[in-house]
Amino acid sequence: MAHVDEKIEGMYQEVLKRNPGETEFHQAVLEVLECLGPVVVKHPEYLERKIIERICEPERQIIFRVPWQDDKGIVHINRGFRVEFNSSLGPYKGGLRFHPSVYLGIIKFLGFEQIFKNSLTGLPIGGGKGGSDFDPKGKSDDEVMRFCQSFMTELYRHLGEHTDVPAGDIGVGGREIGYMFGQYKRITNRYEPGVLTGKGLTWGGSLVRTEATGYGATFFVNEMLKARKDSFDGKICTVSGSGNVAIYTIEKIHQLGGKCVACSDSNGVIYDEKGLDLNLIKQLKEVERRRIEEYVKTHKHAKYIAKGNIWEIPCQVAMPSATQNEISGKDAATLVKNGCIAVGEGANMPTTPEGIKVFLEAKIAYGPGKAANAGGVATSALEMQQNAGRDSWSFEYTEKKLEDIMINIHRNCYETAEEYGAPGNYVLGANICGFIKVANAMVAHGLI
Numbered sequence: 001m002a003h004v005d006e007k008i009e010g011m012y013q014e015v016l017k018r019n020p021g022e023t024e025f026h027q028a029v030l031e032v033l034e035c036l037g038p039v040v041v042k043h044p045e046y047l048e049r050k051i052i053e054r055i056c057e058p059e060r061q062i063i064f065r066v067p068w069q070d071d072k073g074i075v076h077i078n079r080g081f082r083v084e085f086n087s088s089l090g091p092y093k094g095g096l097r098f099h100p101s102v103y104l105g106i107i108k109f110l111g112f113e114q115i116f117k118n119s120l121t122g123l124p125i126g127g128g129k130g131g132s133d134f135d136p137k138g139k140s141d142d143e144v145m146r147f148c149q150s151f152m153t154e155l156y157r158h159l160g161e162h163t164d165v166p167a168g169d170i171g172v173g174g175r176e177i178g179y180m181f182g183q184y185k186r187i188t189n190r191y192e193p194g195v196l197t198g199k200g201l202t203w204g205g206s207l208v209r210t211e212a213t214g215y216g217a218t219f220f221v222n223e224m225l226k227a228r229k230d231s232f233d234g235k236i237c238t239v240s241g242s243g244n245v246a247i248y249t250i251e252k253i254h255q256l257g258g259k260c261v262a263c264s265d266s267n268g269v270i271y272d273e274k275g276l277d278l279n280l281i282k283q284l285k286e287v288e289r290r291r292i293e294e295y296v297k298t299h300k301h302a303k304y305i306a307k308g309n310i311w312e313i314p315c316q317v318a319m320p321s322a323t324q325n326e327i328s329g330k331d332a333a334t335l336v337k338n339g340c341i342a343v344g345e346g347a348n349m350p351t352t353p354e355g356i357k358v359f360l361e362a363k364i365a366y367g368p369g370k371a372a373n374a375g376g377v378a379t380s381a382l383e384m385q386q387n388a389g390r391d392s393w394s395f396e397y398t399e400k401k402l403e404d405i406m407i408n409i410h411r412n413c414y415e416t417a418e419e420y421g422a423p424g425n426y427v428l429g430a431n432i433c434g435f436i437k438v439a440n441a442m443v444a445h446g447l448i
Ligand code: GLU
Pocket: 093, 094, 095, 096, 165, 166, 167, 168, 169, 170, 197, 348, 373, 374, 376, 377, 378, 380
């Protein structure tokens, strides 16, 4: 990647100064700003209207107390966040993350990436993100419900189908969305399906939303492979994580003819040379909420590597689908050395800047998260469309729409990279293409 252009360097320094300690946010901003040098040469109006400075400052940031009681009656206090980053293209849209690592810097990096990701989908959605440092792991259903109710009791006043529409992310799935939807409905006395996405199928949810992030990321990699006259057929793949994104990435890889041999959780790695048994993983993770380690109890031929590093397992396609900064520079070098030819990011910002440099220099097909994993939020926008029309579409129809969206995102990133003299560089393509659409809308809306 290029260095930050001198016209932009000062803006980055200002971001560092104004947002001390928020290292993930700094990282996400730097990755975008590094790509914008040639853009401001073509568009001096962006400098004049201070578009970059404005885009780096959220429109609104909400931080609130979330008190709740556990099953023993003990009181706990967590912190809730919603960062409404940019509404140039539509209502704020982005997930909620419940994880102990959550603090403002994590929500801001996610919200910032979401602006450009949502722009890339081509659908009318702005960027936002929220969450809490609450840890759902090991909590009972009732505890999760009480937490979600308390969280929504504050958040509801900031939401609305035309204002801000949250969804899931790490630690927030169908169960949590259900509890939050119930509390929103109770407080407002409105049955307003368009206020949250990722809902259950009988109360306003969309088919394919559960599968969308993983399916979409795999479609994106498929397009990158096609652009190189290659395909998933017979490819050995590894997918980190074992949550919603990982599960449906593995499913689509298998449907497209690839063989996924490894996945992981925060405790360790499962390696199954014969190809992962996805039904067992779904049973363990989606139904029983257990650890991935249990896989080897029934599949004795497979290996469980406690505290293992999944990137040391040789593969041709790697799809990081766990969390931010999970691929270091060293991991990236190991992947390339072992013959990896494509990386598609199901997670948000899973590759460190050092890792990205390795992938770009090796000229492998590297699909950054804001392009590759945009299928999740795109299908959320399709859910909003169905809600607005009081409609529900078939699985086949919705999946075809998702696939077309991913094909389009790939084409736009590919062509933008060529236009800016960096063929094959999807980082540059995604950042420039996502940015320009938002910047033009901001110019059109005036100084707000
Ligand atoms: N959390 C997902 C993402 O990172 C989905 C957001 C949504 O559906 O609004 O894009």
